[in-house]
Amino acid sequence: MIKVQNLAKVFGNKHAVDGVSFSVERGEVLGFLGPNGAGKSTTMRMITGFIPPSAGTVSVGGFDTLEHPIEAKRLIGYLPENAPAYTDMTVYGFLNFAAEIRGLRRDDKKRAVNRVVEMCFLESVLHQSVETLSKGYRHRTCFAQSIIHDPEVLVLDEPTDGLDPNQKHEVRQLIRRMGEKKAIIFSTHILEEVDAVCSRAIIIDRGRIVANGTPQELRQKSEWAGAVTARLGGVHNGAVREKLSQLMLAKKVVVLEENTSGVLVRVYPKQASGELAWNIANLSQAEKWTLQELHTEEGRLDEVFRTITMPDTLTENKK
Amino acid sequence: MNAWANIKTIAKRELGAYFSSPLAFVFIVIFLLLCGFFTFMVGGFFERGEASLSASFFLWHPWFYLFLVPAVGMRLWAEERRVGTIELLLTMPITAWQAIVGKFLASWLFLGIALLLTFPIVITVNYLGSPDNGVIFAGYVGSWLMAGAYLAISCITSAMTRNQVVSFIISVVICLFFILAGFTPVIRLLEGWAWPWLVDTITSFSVITHFDGFQKGVLDSRDVLFFVSLIGFSLFSTSVILRGHRAG
Numbered sequence: 417m418i419k420v421q422n423l424a425k426v427f428g429n430k431h432a433v434d435g436v437s438f439s440v441e442r443g444e445v446l447g448f449l450g451p452n453g454a455g456k457s458t459t460m461r462m463i464t465g466f467i468p469p470s471a472g473t474v475s476v477g478g479f480d481t482l483e484h485p486i487e488a489k490r491l492i493g494y495l496p497e498n499a500p501a502y503t504d505m506t507v508y509g510f511l512n513f514a515a516e517i518r519g520l521r522r523d524d525k526k527r528a529v530n531r532v533v534e535m536c537f538l539e540s541v542l543h544q545s546v547e548t549l550s551k552g553y554r555h556r557t558c559f560a561q562s563i564i565h566d567p568e569v570l571v572l573d574e575p576t577d578g579l580d581p582n583q584k585h586e587v588r589q590l591i592r593r594m595g596e597k598k599a600i601i602f603s604t605h606i607l608e609e610v611d612a613v614c615s616r617a618i619i620i621d622r623g624r625i626v627a628n629g630t631p632q633e634l635r636q637k638s639e640w641a642g643a644v645t646a647r648l649g650g651v652h653n654g655a656v657r658e659k660l661s662q663l664m665l666a667k668k669v670v671v672l673e674e675n676t677s678g679v680l681v682r683v684y685p686k687q688a689s690g691e692l693a694w695n696i697a698n699l700s701q702a703e704k705w706t707l708q709e710l711h712t713e714e715g716r717l718d719e720v721f722r723t724i725t726m727p728d729t730l731t732e733n734k735k
Numbered sequence: 736m737n738a739w740a741n742i743k744t745i746a747k748r749e750l751g752a753y754f755s756s757p758l759a760f761v762f763i764v765i766f767l768l769l770c771g772f773f774t775f776m777v778g779g780f781f782e783r784g785e786a787s788l789s790a791s792f793f794l795w796h797p798w799f800y801l802f803l804v805p806a807v808g809m810r811l812w813a814e815e816r817r818v819g820t821i822e823l824l825l826t827m828p829i830t831a832w833q834a835i836v837g838k839f840l841a842s843w844l845f846l847g848i849a850l851l852l853t854f855p856i857v858i859t860v861n862y863l864g865s866p867d868n869g870v871i872f873a874g875y876v877g878s879w880l881m882a883g884a885y886l887a888i889s890c891i892t893s894a895m896t897r898n899q900v901v902s903f904i905i906s907v908v909i910c911l912f913f914i915l916a917g918f919t920p921v922i923r924l925l926e927g928w929a930w931p932w933l934v935d936t937i938t939s940f941s942v943i944t945h946f947d948g949f950q951k952g953v954l955d956s957r958d959v960l961f962f963v964s965l966i967g968f969s970l971f972s973t974s975v976i977l978r979g980h981r982a983g
Contacts, residue, residue: 461822464826465825465826466822466825466826466981467981467982468981468982485830486828486829486830487828489826489827489828490828492826494822494823494826496819496822496823496826498819500818500819500820500822500823501820501823502748502752502818502820503818504751504752504755504756505748505751505752505755509751513744513748514827516744517741517744517745517827517828517829518827518828519737519740519828545755558823561823
């Protein structure tokens with residue numbers, strides 16, 4: 417549904433987006449991750465046709481956004497960053513306006529407005545002016561606007577920003593539910609959200625894509641992926657370290673905690689696989705250690721995120 | 736057909752925005768008070784003893800509009816940019832032109848409403864004497880066209896900035912030029928040293944020169960064309976500026 421090819425945007429002499437390519441199909445929820453200023457919003461603005469690209473193409477539902485902007489825009493629902501809305505209107509007036517400009521009339525319009533009001537829990541503020549709304553409600557009002565025409569493509573720029581935990585949960589569920597039938601791109605810097613919602617994630621840093629895969633695949637890039645944490649009783653530090661280091665699959669052994677009852681160790685694998693835990697279990701049986709706890713780490717997204725995007729910021733600072 | 740529906744939707748929203756804030760009422764009240772005061776006190780409507788509105792009523796309009804129209808137009812784009820709703824508006828399935836025209840029409844219509852509310856003065860002059868109502872009608876048409884020209888200029892300045900005050904000041908200055916270019920004392924000053932063709936060129940750009948005909952009851956196509964093309968050119972400039980912002 418969304419096809420982005422070699423997209424680039426230059427502001428002055430700054431390359432905000434630099435050769436980004438990806439595509440999103442129906443039924444996919446693509447998470448867009450990256451540090452602040454990485455080019456997430458700029459990319460989204462180019463997809464929605466708000467700003468023209470300096471180079472590259474975007475096509476939505478087969479329509480090039482430069483050659484057939486109106487047809488492409490018709491397919492898109494867009495929630496801009498900070499969820500702007502006309503402050504002088506009531507929520508009801510604003511949603512009616514959004515429906516009308518999307519070409520909905522009379523009964524269709526009424527039905528569409530009712531549907532989004534229900535979906536976004538706006539009943540209680542329907543006749544309140546947008547100006548007087550709390551941030552959460554304003555956000556949901558703008559979100560409601562983006563889905564009023566039941567678009568096939570949704571572009572959401574930080575849809576959960578500024579919401580309380582309950583609202584975040586609701587919005588995530590909503591995105592996941594809609595993701596079954598639509599193509600959705602959403603940006604965030606909350607990593608748990610990626611796990612909760614995305615079927616695929618892209619990490620973008622300084623205008624370039626630095627990682628692209630399912631949350632599972634991204635996690636595999638972590639040093640942690642496949643690491644085994646074990647709590648062993650009746651043994652001490654030195655012996656454990658020595659024996660575990662001799663394991664074929666072990667790359668590094670770290671003792672996390674030591675006391676009279678035993679030690680807590682973490683063993684990092686040479687490559688992620690399920691074997692390592694088995695080996696450790698067998699070893700402890702052979703050595704007559706009491707195995708009190710054993711589990712394999714899944715790998716952590718925040719760590720992947722940091723290792724991918726941090727080196728750049730560090731070198732940047734040094735300059 | 737579709738384009739017209741979009742323009743209508745935009746215009747409806749914009750007009751609603753005027754009336755949902757006190758701005759509309761403040762504007763109308765001030766405009767009517769100014770009209771009343773200048774017509775009867777300064778313009779000497781009664782002392783003149785003629786059944787006409789040109790010398791006492793329409794004469795002041797270029798000057799009222801100088802301050803009032805930029806106040807109406809300043810928020811059109813500046814506010815959209817400040818709040819960020821421009822990002823919503825321009826990602827809707829409409830062209831930038833439809834948005835520009837829709838917004839312009841809404842404000843122009845609003846100015847038209849304010850102008851129509853001066854109707855008691857027409858009733859008064861008809862009660863007191865028997866004026867040529869055709870001349871009065873032409874005056875109203877000219878006045879509305881002139882307001883549209885000012886408004887279109889305000890559209891440009893409003894699109895240039897996200898600060899409404901800056902927009903207001905710049906458009907007052909530009910509109911002032913369009914008045915002064917035909918203001919008699921300024922013309923006299925110019926005639927002292929400039930070539931006649933230069934003076935003619937400058938005065939031909941003035942709203943006063945072109946409004947003059949309407950006040951006398953003459954609907955000259957050249958005058959109409961002047962205002963219409965000023966509006967067209969200004970709206971086109973607005974679209975160029977808006978595109979320029981987005982191109983970065």
